Amino acid sequence: MITSFFNKSKPIYFVVVFFIVLLAFVNARLYTVNDALNGSYILKQTLLICVVYACILLLNFITNKNQLTNRNSYEVLLFSLFLLFITQTTNSSNILFSNFFVLLGLRRIVSMRSPRNIKKKLFDAAFWIAIAALFYFWSILFFPIILLSLVLYTDNNIRHWLIPFLGVLTVLVISCSASIVLFDNYFYLINWSPEISYDFSNYNSASYLIAITVLLSFGIWSSVFYLSNIKKQKKAFRVSFKTIILAAIIGFIVVIIAPEKNGSEFLFLFAPLAVIIANYIEIIPDKWFKELFLGVLIVLPFVLLLL
Template sequence: MLTSFFGKSKPVNGVAITIFLIIFFIIANFKAWFLEFEIFNFLEKLVVLLSLILSAFVLNFIAKKNELTQRSAYKILFFVIFSASFFALLRNHQAIFANLCVLFALRRVISLQTKKVTQKKIFDATFWICIASLFYFWSILFLVVVYAGILYYLPKLKNWLIPPIAVLAVAALTQNFHIITYDQFYTFSEWFQWNYFDYSNYQNPKILIPLSIILALTFWTLVKFFAVVNKASVSMKPSLNLVLLSLLTAVAVAVFAPTKDGSELIFFFVPLSIIASIYFDQKSDKLFREVLLALLILMPLSIPLIF
């Protein structure tokens, strides 16, 4: 029943998933949003919520536009389920803004396969990742995905020189903004985020349990994903490989993240949602997929009640 409902991409699916996300966002931010009400804080949280909703639909657009998955609602459903399972993520506006910028970048990188306005796409992708790093430093690692896209689609020397130009453009804009606004330079220490490799927070059941479930889902769906990649056409394989590289890069971002509270996993949820969607789009194991989907939907609902 659930797979039949979310296996189709209809407006009602998007509305239901959006309402689900809004409810959990309000619960996670209720104290800061209402009990400690300030108009500026309220508007800031509203912008964060809209950015998170937009992230889900940009993800859906990327997958549909590049035919990475079938036309189902699984992608945005999984992204919302994973995000709603970690309240710290729903409170971290820096990670949410950075993830949205990374999504804009991935959209441009994967669309390089069309071979249209390619140099502009390379510049845009690098630009967005640099903007993301201003919110969340370690998202700069996604530049690896940009260079992989160049290697797959446009391995000419001049294309390799475009990302440094985009980096310099963002650096210049950032410096000018800080000089005009704060009358001082933007320093490396303000940009860089130290990592202390402290994973003690992962012992908290609120993080450990959903993380364990998500990792188990990751390993299970990756087995199916590799089979799909092997059978994919020559034109489709690079895009699927970029999704896999994004997943590995997101792991690195989580490892180096300065705070380990679950919010660092948002970058991981984007490629995982695509990979999991590819598995659920298949027609086999229908009963198992039905049970698994029900358990995943219950995950963000049950954790706050139990813990």
């Protein structure tokens, strides 16, 4: 019954997703709000929730446009549920904006399956990821996906390999120019500090441990079937599916090396993980197991809110 309800993409599902995201936002701020509830604070939080919802709409566009799922609403539902699993992912404004620009970059990378405007796609992908790195340095790790995609497409055009670096250079030049004009400092807007931390003590709580265990176990299990299912896809779409698994790996690496382990770093993992698990839900043959699988993902985050 649950899987049947979300089996097709309809506007009503985005209303459900909106309220799940809103619940995650409110819960994350119940015990962390130190500012007065004035107009400025409300405006800022409204902007941030709009950014999250824009990420969800962008994820839906990427999956539908590139046929990464069978035109259902599983991926947007899962993305919103992941936010509810780890509500701290909505706390960092820098990571929220960075994730949005990473998705813009992934949108252009995945669309490289079509050779049309390939130079523009390469430049745009690098440009958006470089902007994402201005907000959160380690999102620059998504840049190699552009080059790996060229490898997967066996593109030997040397100009295509240079374009992504021009995209990054463009962001650097614009940022330096804006810094000089606005702040009389070359690198004021380029806050690139490659710090790394392996201190996971912040995850030492029941809600974190349960959420991380469920997400990783469901993700790894789904990835096995996702990888085996790539061969069944149309040849033109196979690299797009491989790009998603690469993005999931990069997202996991960001979680591991993030200098500040406050939960917000998991956001980079949510979009590719949602696509991977959505693909697995689509191919589960047993109706009862499909209902159970999705039911656990729906019920558990609401249970964790009570912990």
